[in-house]
Amino acid sequence: MTKQEIQELKASLSIREVIGRYTTLRRVGRRWMGLCPFHGDRHPSLSVNEEKGSFVCYACGERGDVFAFVSKIEKVGFVEAANKLSIDSGQLSIEGKDNKDARLLPERLAIKEKKENSDAEQLPVVNSQLSIENEAFLAMLLPAGSGCPELTPTWLDFGVGQSPFLVPERWKAMRNRLVFPVRDEEGRLVGFAARRLSDEDRDKPKYINSETGEQYRKSELLYGLYEAREAIRREGSVFLVEGYKDVLAMHAAGFRHTVALCGTALCTGHIALLKRYTTSVRVMLDADKAGRKATDAIVPTLVGEGMEVVRIGLPEGDDPDSLFRRLGKEAFAAYVREAVRLVQPSEELVLLGRIRKGVGLLSGVAETEKRERLLMVLEDCLAQLKGLSAAACRPATMDWRWV
Known part of the structure; x- marks a missing residue:
């Protein structure tokens, strides 16, 4: 599918009608509001702008266009999302959904993308000699003991040997x-x-990695993402840890929405990967000098990318793997849950922060169109804040005088 065809398809779609198949939308001013399907939304926080063809959730941060919405909710890639938004007999059709209310579209916009083409594009990678050699080496690995019975099942699941x-x-x-x-x-x-099997053998490098090539680029890989991606979507957030063993410890403790940097610095490729699944990151690197320095660099970088970031502290000298082994699975899980609770802001604080930021920005905007857009965002946030107050049986006293 060419870029022009994608643009034509996007222009032909009503994002309100597409999203309306997954959640009920009601008009609020110029926008449409509904319960966000990407997190446990109790009060409408999903805002759909039909004029711009975009959506945003003011609670979990998910945002994008019609392709991004279908990709996220159907758990598919961009090409598959475009296929699902194809035209069947002149009607908008989303695979697996009832399309009896879809609006009619001009016949000239009929666009089809054959799945065989997508499969064919992957054949050179899947059937490459290197892929075959990788699988052969994996089959040669011997069973490896984790040294902890509560970790062993997860090590086996990840194929560690x-x-x-x-x-x-x-x-x-x-x-x-x-x-x-x-x-x-x-x-x-x-x-x-x-x-290396023993940390005492310091004359050998701690890690040896596969050669960098077409398939293996550490700057574009997050260890555990394949196993974690469904949990990340479900939880609406991701734990970012430092090492391979840390990912295994977190998954073993039930925090399957965890990935690691593969022992390298945070790169633009990592950020792009994270943004495909969530905008909420919990940074939990090792509690040592190097880990704190890395955290100090990562947090502002992610914030600068528009992501919501919190630091999760660990006891001095610990990492998730060592703390898991020291405390045991249940106590470790309790520690992480409490650490998250202590740093996680409430929905009301998040919305209040956005309102305050928006009001500050408003004073510096002179263009009428930009001011109107910003005021619409502030109106949506204020409506959500009042809704949270009402749900908690508190007087809805929040208005502009309190900002």
């Missing part, structure tokens, strides 16, 4: 090491990270 001493030439640097298979967000095995 120990490399034997006799391996093909390509993998000789990884022999006799603890090996973590690395998959991309689609689940393809793109490489490995091999850790």
Whole structure:
């Protein structure tokens, strides 16, 4: 599907009608409001702007156009979302949904994207010699003990193993090491990270990674994303940790919406990956000098990208893996839940912060059109804030005088 065809398809769609198939929308001023389907919304926080063809949730932060909405809610990629928004016999059709109320569209906008083309594009990667070699090396790995019974099932699920001493030439640097298979967000095995078995053996590098290439680029990979992506969508947030073992500990404790940076600095590729699934990030790096320094760099970077970020502290010298092993699964899970509770702002505080920021911006905007757009956003936020007060059986006293 060409860029022009995508633009034509987008122009032909009513984002209100598409989103209206998943949640009930009611007009509020120039916009449409409804319960957000991406989190446990109790009061309408999803705002749909039909004129601009966009949506935004003022509670969880999800936003985008009609393709982004279908991609997120159907849990598919962009091409599949475009396919679902195809035209069938002159009517708007969303696969798997009742289309009897869809509006008629001009026949000239009939656009079809064949699935075979999408599959064919992936054949060179899936059937490449390197992919075959990766799978062969994975099959050679020996069972690896986690040293903790509560962690072992998760290690098995992620395919962690120990490399034997006799391996093909390509993998000789990884022999006799603890090996973590690395998959991309689609689940393809793109490489490995091999850790030395003992930290006492400091004359050897701690980690050895697969060679950087077409498939394996650490700056574009988040360890555990394939296993975590459904949980991230469900929870509306993601834990960002430092290492491979930290991801395994978090998943074992029930926090399956956790990914790691694969031992590298936060890059634009990582941010792009995160934004596909959520705009809420909980940074929980190691509680040491290096971890704190990395956190100090990551938090403002993510905030600058428009994401909501909180720091989750750990006891001095600990990381998620060491704390899990020290406390045990239940106590560790309780610790993380309490740490999140202490830093997580209430919905009312989030909305109040947005209103205050909007009022501050308003004083510096002179153009009439921009002021009107900003006032509409402030009106939506204020309506949500009053709704939260009413739900809590408190007087809806919040108005402009309190900002």
